[in-house]
Amino acid sequence: MRAASANRLRCESCGAEMSELDPRTSCPKCGGLLSVEIELPTERGAALRALFDGRPGATPAAARADIHMSGVWRFRELVLPGIADQDLVTQWEGNTPLLARERIARWAEVPNLLLKHEGHNPTGSFKDRGMTVAVSNAVRIGASAVSCASTGNTSASLAAYAAVAGIPAIVLVPAGQVALGKLAQTLAYGARTLLVHGDFDDCLRLARESSERLGVYLANSINPFRIMGQTTIILELLQQLGWRAPDWIVFPAGNLGNTAAFGVALRLARETGLIESMPRLAAVQAEGAAPFARSFRGGFAERKAVRAETVATAIKIGDPASYDRGVRAIRDTNGVVLDVSDPEILEAKAIIDAGGVGCEPASAASVAGARRLARDGTIRRGERVVAVLTGHILKDPGILLEYHKDAGKPFGNTPVEIDAELGAIERVLSEPASTTRGR
Numbered sequence: 346m347r348a349a350s351a352n353r354l355r356c357e358s359c360g361a362e363m364s365e366l367d368p369r370t371s372c373p374k375c376g377g378l379l380s381v382e383i384e385l386p387t388e389r390g391a392a393l394r395a396l397f398d399g400r401p402g403a404t405p406a407a408a409r410a411d412i413h414m415s416g417v418w419r420f421r422e423l424v425l426p427g428i429a430d431q432d433l434v435t436q437w438e439g440n441t442p443l444l445a446r447e448r449i450a451r452w453a454e455v456p457n458l459l460l461k462h463e464g465h466n467p468t469g470s471f472k473d474r475g476m477t478v479a480v481s482n483a484v485r486i487g488a489s490a491v492s493c494a495s496t497g498n499t500s501a502s503l504a505a506y507a508a509v510a511g512i513p514a515i516v517l518v519p520a521g522q523v524a525l526g527k528l529a530q531t532l533a534y535g536a537r538t539l540l541v542h543g544d545f546d547d548c549l550r551l552a553r554e555s556s557e558r559l560g561v562y563l564a565n566s567i568n569p570f571r572i573m574g575q576t577t578i579i580l581e582l583l584q585q586l587g588w589r590a591p592d593w594i595v596f597p598a599g600n601l602g603n604t605a606a607f608g609v610a611l612r613l614a615r616e617t618g619l620i621e622s623m624p625r626l627a628a629v630q631a632e633g634a635a636p637f638a639r640s641f642r643g644g645f646a647e648r649k650a651v652r653a654e655t656v657a658t659a660i661k662i663g664d665p666a667s668y669d670r671g672v673r674a675i676r677d678t679n680g681v682v683l684d685v686s687d688p689e690i691l692e693a694k695a696i697i698d699a700g701g702v703g704c705e706p707a708s709a710a711s712v713a714g715a716r717r718l719a720r721d722g723t724i725r726r727g728e729r730v731v732a733v734l735t736g737h738i739l740k741d742p743g744i745l746l747e748y749h750k751d752a753g754k755p756f757g758n759t760p761v762e763i764d765a766e767l768g769a770i771e772r773v774l775s776e777p778a779s780t781t782r783g784r
């Protein structure tokens with residue numbers, strides 16, 4: 346075990362404090378969620394911006410082998426100050442592009458739309474930003490094994506980072522409900538993979554119980570170190586915007602880890618003077634898995650849970666674990682929570698894919714949500730909006746092939762089988778394009 350710095354773990358429910366090196370991931374007194382309370386750097390405003398901007402990762406052209414090439418550890422003073430370099434388990438995660446794509450912006454009816462594409466992370470989702478911190482912490486505290494419950498991306502990410510660290514990983518996923526790419530990655534990176542007869546919420550309950558019983562370090566998003574890593578989605582996009590905060594940040598919401606992380610990131614960025622104005626958060630759920638949106642509509646008077654059903658498996662969660670901190674993030678940022686239907690998600694995805702950008706189904710909920718908010722006037726014309734694309738297009742190839750089988754879908758692109766002769770190609774090319782491919 347290494348020496349602790351001045352950071353503390355603090356229970357968000359009862360306020361109990363613990364050492365940051367304590368391996369437990371929920372409050373031993375009341376079971377509440379923990380947060381990492383970091384000691385803030387002495388630099389403020391321009392000095393802190395200069396510190397982050399001066400690091401090699403801030404200018405992608407600089408090809409120096411340096412911890413700060415990571416889009417997470419570049420912001421280490423706001424992520425986990427004091428952790429020793431030798432404990433860091435990093436694959437230069439983060440450093441994801443902020444894309445302007447006119448066709449997608451036009452579809453969303455948001456002219457000033459930018460896409461923060463987290464699918465460009467090492468295992469293809471934003472989960473790597475949290476996992477580099479959680480697994481680094483597992484190394485720091487000498488954990489013998491790590492585990493998680495997952496809808497797929499967390500397990501892929503944990504499997505990869507545990508492999509890099511040389512620690513065994515155990516993952517619990519709902520049998521038959523994990524997208525193909527995610528399951529394939531998890532197996533390939535070498536995690537012990539348990540297919541649970543149940544849904545994600547069952548997997549999380551089992552993971553929490555078994556980690557307590559077996560002394561395995563839990564790397565789900567209730568793990569407060571994951572939250573700190575995921576704050577860098579926001580820090581990095583603010584940096585890419587020259588620290589001029591956008592008006593809105595729109596993103597898919599399932600277990601509410603990101604919702605919580607985004608709230609923490611914006612609080613830290615304001616408190617340390619990195620930004621002057623507070624963006625509003627818009628958390629987007631799938632209609633069939635929208636307990637948080639329902640609670641929001643009721644003024645957060647009541648915590649809701651549902652049996653989740655949606656094509657967007659990454660947000661197919663009925664009882665979000667980070668509910669309380671999600672509420673705080675939405676309140677702190679004058680945010681909104683909404684839900685969109687599966688057909689809206691799939692149409693947004695088809696537009697994002699056909700634009701050459703591509704993303705997995707859950708990610709497209711952000712763009713579908715932005716369109717909803719623009720149409721109902723919540724996002725006003727001219728406002729600057731960043732939509733977060735959370736995962737890579739290849740995560741869920743099954744749904745893609747299914748979608749494009751049917752030429753009737755918007756942007757449906759059915760493959761054409763031909764005989765191995767030139768004439769066949771000529772015949773296909775002479776047909777009107779609409780019969781062989783989408784708009």
Ligand SMILES: *Cc1c(COP(=O)(O)O)cnc(C)c1O
Pocket residue numbers: 470471472498499566597598599600601602603604659660705707708735736
């Ligand atoms: C995990 C995940 C989400 C949901 O994020 P939460 O933090 O659980 O709300 C959304 N999209 C993708 C691709 C994910 O992997």
